Amino acid sequence: MGGYGDVKLLREDGLRLDGRKIDEMRPIEIEAGILPGADGSAWVKHGLNIAVAAVYGPMEAHPRKIQRQDRCVIDVRYNMAPFSTSDRIRPGYNRRSREISKVTSEALESVVICERYPRSKIRVEIEILSAEAGTRCVGITAASVALADAGIPMRDLLVGVASGKVEDIVVLDLDKAEDNYGQADLPVGILPNTGEIAFLQMDGDLSPDEFNLAMEYNFKAAAEIHEIMVDALKRRYEGGEN
Amino acid sequence: MVALVPTLLRQELARLAESGARLDGRGQWEARDIVLETDCLYNGEGSAKVVWGDTIIYAGVKFEMRTPWPDRPNQGSLMCSAELRPIAGRKYEPGPPSPESIELGRVVDRGIRESGCIDMEKLCIVPGEKVWGVMIDIHVLSDQGNMFDACALAAIAALRTAIVPAERFDVGEDYTLKVKSTPIMASFTRVGGRYVFDPSAEEELGGDERIHITLGDEGHLHSLQKGLKGVFTPEEFAEIFDVAQSRCVDLRKLVANQEGN
Amino acid sequence: MSQGQIGAELRLVTPGMAIGPLSGKRVGSGALAQNEQIIATRLGWVREMNDTVSVDPINAAYMPRSGDLIIATVAEVRNNLWFMDINGPFQGLLPMSLAPWKVEFGAARQHMGVGDSVMARVQEVDECHNVVLTMKGVGLRRINEGSILSVPVNHVERIRGNNNETLLRLREICDCRIMVGDNGRVLVDGSPEGISWARSAIKLAGNSGHKQTFSADLSALEKSAPKRGDA
Numbered sequence: 001m002g003g004y005g006d007v008k009l010l011r012e013d014g015l016r017l018d019g020r021k022i023d024e025m026r027p028i029e030i031e032a033g034i035l036p037g038a039d040g041s042a043w044v045k046h047g048l049n050i051a052v053a054a055v056y057g058p059m060e061a062h063p064r065k066i067q068r069q070d071r072c073v074i075d076v077r078y079n080m081a082p083f084s085t086s087d088r089i090r091p092g093y094n095r096r097s098r099e100i101s102k103v104t105s106e107a108l109e110s111v112v113i114c115e116r117y118p119r120s121k122i123r124v125e126i127e128i129l130s131a132e133a134g135t136r137c138v139g140i141t142a143a144s145v146a147l148a149d150a151g152i153p154m155r156d157l158l159v160g161v162a163s164g165k166v167e168d169i170v171v172l173d174l175d176k177a178e179d180n181y182g183q184a185d186l187p188v189g190i191l192p193n194t195g196e197i198a199f200l201q202m203d204g205d206l207s208p209d210e211f212n213l214a215m216e217y218n219f220k221a222a223a224e225i226h227e228i229m230v231d232a233l234k235r236r237y238e239g240g241e242n
Numbered sequence: 243m244v245a246l247v248p249t250l251l252r253q254e255l256a257r258l259a260e261s262g263a264r265l266d267g268r269g270q271w272e273a274r275d276i277v278l279e280t281d282c283l284y285n286g287e288g289s290a291k292v293v294w295g296d297t298i299i300y301a302g303v304k305f306e307m308r309t310p311w312p313d314r315p316n317q318g319s320l321m322c323s324a325e326l327r328p329i330a331g332r333k334y335e336p337g338p339p340s341p342e343s344i345e346l347g348r349v350v351d352r353g354i355r356e357s358g359c360i361d362m363e364k365l366c367i368v369p370g371e372k373v374w375g376v377m378i379d380i381h382v383l384s385d386q387g388n389m390f391d392a393c394a395l396a397a398i399a400a401l402r403t404a405i406v407p408a409e410r411f412d413v414g415e416d417y418t419l420k421v422k423s424t425p426i427m428a429s430f431t432r433v434g435g436r437y438v439f440d441p442s443a444e445e446e447l448g449g450d451e452r453i454h455i456t457l458g459d460e461g462h463l464h465s466l467q468k469g470l471k472g473v474f475t476p477e478e479f480a481e482i483f484d485v486a487q488s489r490c491v492d493l494r495k496l497v498a499n500q501e502g503n
Numbered sequence: 504m505s506q507g508q509i510g511a512e513l514r515l516v517t518p519g520m521a522i523g524p525l526s527g528k529r530v531g532s533g534a535l536a537q538n539e540q541i542i543a544t545r546l547g548w549v550r551e552m553n554d555t556v557s558v559d560p561i562n563a564a565y566m567p568r569s570g571d572l573i574i575a576t577v578a579e580v581r582n583n584l585w586f587m588d589i590n591g592p593f594q595g596l597l598p599m600s601l602a603p604w605k606v607e608f609g610a611a612r613q614h615m616g617v618g619d620s621v622m623a624r625v626q627e628v629d630e631c632h633n634v635v636l637t638m639k640g641v642g643l644r645r646i647n648e649g650s651i652l653s654v655p656v657n658h659v660e661r662i663r664g665n666n667n668e669t670l671l672r673l674r675e676i677c678d679c680r681i682m683v684g685d686n687g688r689v690l691v692d693g694s695p696e697g698i699s700w701a702r703s704a705i706k707l708a709g710n711s712g713h714k715q716t717f718s719a720d721l722s723a724l725e726k727s728a729p730k731r732g733d734a
Contacts, residue, residue, distance in 0.1 A: 035384045036296035037331050037443070040562065048284045052383055054329045058564055058592040069631065077336060079327060082379040083286040083302025086410070091325055091379075092338070111518075113544055118631055120592050125329035127383065129300055130284045148518050151562030151657075153533065153544040156519030193519040193542070230517045233546055237561050238515055246588055248576050249618040254650045254698075261695060265702075 007181040009166040016178070022171045025161075025221050030141070030232035032149045040150025042232070044142040047175060048132035053142035054125045055150040061121035071114035073121050076105035078139050080128040100136045101126075107189045107199035108143060113153040122152060133179035134162050140189050140199060145229050149236070156194055157229055159222040162187035163214035170210050172217040186214045192226035195219070245333050251448040252434075259434030265444055271485050273440040274387075276493075278395065278500050280403045288404030288419070292396040295442065296386035301396035302379050303404040303419075307411050310366070310373040318365020318373035322351035322397055324380040331385045345469065350380065350394045350427070352465035353456030354401065357425035364420060367413055374406065376419070387442040390454050391493075394427035399497050423459040426493045428486040430455075432472055437482050439489060453482060457490040515561075516543035522556055531557025565591040565656045565686045567634050571625040574651060574688035575636060577617050582609045587623070587636060590653070590686045595634040601626065603638045620646045622682065622690070649680070649692030652702060654709045656687040661712030662705060669708055672721065676728045677701045696729035 010016060020026070026047030035041035038054035061067040066075075078100045082089050108124065124147065126139040137160030144158040164174040165184040174182055184206045189199025206214065258264060268274070274295030283289035286302030310317060326343035328334045354360075365374040378401055380393045404419040431441040432450040441449055451472025456465040468474075516522060522534060522541040530536045533545040534557055543549070547560040567573070567589060575587035578594055583606075585597040599606045604614050615621070622644055626637040638644070654662060662683050663670045674681050677700045679693030691701045704724055711717050 035298065035329075037384050037386050038329075039564070050283070052329070054383075056328075056332050060593050077328065081300070081302065081381045082325070082377070083283060083289065083304055083381075085285055088304035088306060088377055088379070091323075117592065120632070123328065125327065127327065127329050127381070129381070132284065148546045149562065151545055151547075151560045151564070154518035155535070155542070155544060157517060191519065193521070194537075230520070233517050234515050237546075246576060246578050247618050248620055248651060249616075250620055250646065250649065250651055252618075253648075257695065263695065263699070267699065 007177070009178055009181060010169060016166075016171065016175075018175060022169060023217050023220070025173045025224065026175065028225060028228050030145060030228050032145050032232045032236045038146070038150075040146045040148070040152070042142045042145035042149060044138050044145070046134065046138045046141070047173075048130055049128070049135055049138045050130040051135065051138040051142040052127050052129060053139065053146040055122060055143075055146045055152065056125075057122040057150075058117040058120035058152075059123070061119055066121070067119045070118055072112075072117035072119075074105050074108045074112060074114070074124060075121050076101045076108065076124045076126065076143065078104055078126045078128070078136065080131060080135065084128050084131040100139070103199060103201065104136065104140055104143065107140065107158060108147065110198040111144070111154045111156055111158045111191060112147065113155065116153055122147075133174050133176045134187065136160065136201075137162050137187050137189075141225060141229065145232060148233055156191040156196075157226060158189050158198055159192055159225045159229065160187065160189050160199065161218045161221045161225060163217040163221075165204065165206060165210060165214070170213045170217065172221055184210070184214075186211070186218070188215070188218050190219060190222040192222050245447055247447055251444065255434035255445065255448045257434070259436050264433075264438065266442060268440075270436070271439045271489070273489070273492075274442070276395075276496060278399055278496050280399050280500050286400065287407055288400045288402070290396045290399035290403065292392045292399070294388060294392040294395070295440070296384060297389055297392045298382075298384040299389070299392045299396040300381045300383060301393070301400040302381070303400050304377045304379070305404075305407055305411075306375045306377065307367070307372055307413075308375045309371060310369075314362075315370040316366045316373075317362040318375060319362070320351075320355055320360050320365075320376045320378075322354055322378040322380065323347040324350065324382065324393055326382050326385075329384075330382040330389075334385070345467070346390060346393060347380065349390060349454055349456075349465060349467045350397050353394060353425045353427055354378070354398060356464040357423055357456070357458045359398075359421050359423040359425060359458075360401075361420065361422070372413070376401075376404070385443070387444075387446050388429060388431075388440045390429045390452075391427050391440065394425075394456065395493060395497070398424055398426065399500060402497065402501060424494050424497050425456050425458050425464050426490040426497075427454055427456045427465075428489040428493070429453065430482040430485075432474070437474075437478060439485060453479070455483065455486040457486060459494070461487050461490075514549045515547070516549055516558060517546050518544050522549055522558075527554070529555040531555045533558030533560055560657060563656055565589070567591055567595065567625045567628050567686070569625050569627055571685040573623055573625060573636075573686040574620060574646070574682070574684035574690055575623050575686070576620045577615050580612045580616060583611060585611060585615060587621070589634065589636070590656075590688055591634070593632045593634055595623070595625070595636040597621075597623065597636040597638065601635070601637040601639055603643065615645060620651060620690075622646060622684070646690060649690050650698050650702075652689045652691060652705055654687050654689055654705060656685075658709035658712070659683055659685060659687060662689065662708045664708075664712065669712055669717075673701065673704050673708065676725050677704065678729075681705075694729065700724075700728045
């Protein structure tokens with residue numbers, strides 16, 4: 001987490017700088033099936049974050065050495081567009097995006113029924129077009145809607161959500177200032193129907209009680225985001241069958 | 243991954259060409275629907291989204307402050323590059339920038355640079371010390387045919403909405419970047435033996451070489467590029483050059499209308 | 504939490520959503536049993552038939568099954584076999600011995616090259632997705648004429664219709680030969696006008712072939728069909 005101290009993140013009235021309550025999410029909009037050439041796709045706007053995810057596959061896994069005889073592999077690429085942040089991001093190899101891609105892939109492999117497609121690969125491409133803190137969570141949400149849109153069997157959808165701590169107060173869904181100057185960030189990937197957790201990272205400083213409260217906020221928010229995801233998938237197809 | 247070209251597709255395209263028809267019923271020089279949107283990204287100093295048929299492109303402009311090249315102490319710089327990431331389609335694979343994405347970026351770059359629409363001296367802040375570097379990044383989300391024209395359109399539309407972030411760099415107040423003209427690219431692909439404007443993904447798959455033409459406000463050529471395997475005659479070029487003139491006028495109007503809003 | 508109730512006519516479910524209590528029912532494809540509940544694993548429509556609850560997926564990759572009639576395209580030729588693109592995750596293999604011709608070793612290329620398309624049947628699929636094709640059988644052949652269209656695999660049934668009635672009607676209107684492959688490839692052969700009409704009709708059938716309005720929509724489109732004998 002960034003610097004502490006002199007930046008005020010909470011107002012006198014207890015609300016946050018952007019007027020949100022401490023357990024209030026930024027607004028979220030989701031659209032499924034926006035890329036005509038992909039097998040599945042999704043567009044997610046979460047606050048000022050914009051993520052687009054595409055799914056291609058299942059297809060034969062190449063090169064051979066990544067093939068698994070008993071299941072498919074999920075090949076995730078998380079990438080931030082050069083113009084997604086205030087300072088331009090140089091395209092190319094990047095340790096941060098490699099790490100996020102790895103853990104996101106493992107999280108998605110935990111919800112997709114991978115045994116259905118031996119020796120295959122499912123490509124998941126996550127592009128962040130606009131970034132305002134919490135992009136990995138928005139990417140997870142987008143990827144999971146895109147996988148469902150592609151007709152890939154899954155035990156549950158996966159919802160990306162984060163809580164954190166600013167000025168010693170636990171808050172839900174950090175924005176950019178809170179992410180830069182706050183004291184902790186706890187992004188998780190939640191299976192909303194089973195209540196399990198498939199993605200977990202954290203940095204900063206949280207007491208056990210603060211952790212529990214942050215997780216409570218995350219679960220509450222995951223249920224809300226899940227409804228928006230389901231709504232997006234239904235909107236794309238409902239009215240189709242009768 | 244090399245795409246598989248079905249023999250029957252080539253046959254059908256050739257047969258359609260004889261009767262002057264196209265797979266989707268368009269005329270030889272007719273474009274698909276194009277929707278241009280500007281200022282659509284929060285962190286770009288200028289941005290545009292182009293939905294051209296099923297092809298979807300984003301472009302964003304960023305500024306950086308840098309020291310000028312020693313031989314041009316009072317000039318800033320402009321660079322346009324394209325990322326053809328694997329999200330763009332099934333055939334695109336991860337890895338270092340492919341020759342295709344480098345070509346795409348450079349062809350769009352030349353058209354904008356050589357049109358002289360940006361006065362490089364106006365990008366100077368302190369001669370010999372500080373100048374603006376303007377970067378246009380093109381991001382292809384979906385390649386479903388005629389990606390080059392869509393990218394060039396997104397790039398110039400984004401550039402024309404760019405605000406110089408002087409405040410953030412502590413060198414005065416933000417101001418609109420002056421862009422003197424609107425260079426536009428029109429590309430032609432040989433499909434079934436004859437050229438068409440704005441090929442669809444299927445036409446590109448079963449087609450041959452392509453020619454990219456970038457024209458300025460006065461109809462002058464600013465960049466040309468012939469790509470892919472195939473040859474053409476001067477007469478064929480004369481014909482598409484002529485068509486390019488009117489296509490570029492139409493596309494330029496699209497940019498102007500967007501700015502008028 | 505979104506929880507659908509059993510009983511509604513056609514319900515759209517998303518992965519992870521509870522379809523209803525297990526209570527002795529069998530769990531079909533697109534669903535699984537968990538804590539006495541039936542849970543959907545795919546985005547699709549709930550189907551309950553003979554006490555089996557399953558989900559008909561809205562989107563699905565083509566997964567070959569033995570006996571499928573498919574339209575395939577040669578992707579690679581070896582001395583004694585062809586690798587075929589079958590619009591699925593894995594290529595299908597057509598050995599020389601299952602081709603309709605008598606092929607000498609090393610002469611496979613003389614019969615079919617890369618890019619050529621065929622009507623074939625899936626002979627065999629093993630659990631590792633190895634797919635063997637055959638061209639021995641009635642109607643299986645190399646395709647020399649016509650146009651191949653792509654449709655989503657889950658639209659195949661809609662284009663055929665009940666007892667093939669939609670398909671027969673389409674054939675009748677445009678006077679084209681139309682073959683619908685189980686792998687989402689459709690062969691249309693006839694006059695250029697007929698093919699061009701069939702393109703839009705097949706798109707319509709795919710998108711709304713299952714709707715009540717389809718018959719009327721098709722009749723409207725029929726007006727723009729080329730007159731028989733014109734071409």
